[in-house]
Amino acid sequence: MAESDHQYGDHRDLAVEEDRPQLKHPPMYKVVLLNDDYTPMEFVVHILEFFFNKDRPTATRIMLAVHTEGKGVAGVYSRDVAETKVQQVNSYSRKHQHPLMCAMEAE
């Protein structure tokens, strides 16, 4: 036992477990496109390519899924990125006078 342990006793019998840091992954958000009757299919494909980096076959598949099922996931992002995508897509659609709606949902 070390000389310095005399005052408080030594702790060689103490079981110490490392505190595990309580880290959580940040929540992710789905960015969804909603169907409507007026936005041209080609415009939706362009949105998926330009804002969501999809290749043309993938963009076409997602657009058709939204068209037939009512909505579909364009991508999954952190909150800030999802918010920015939604804003960009909605203002771009309005600028081109299309009613396309983009929204986010917690995963």
Ligand code: TYC
């Ligand atoms: N339903 C539209 C049409 O028939 C196409 C469309 C697809 C619109 C997906 C919006 O998110 C959308 N022209």
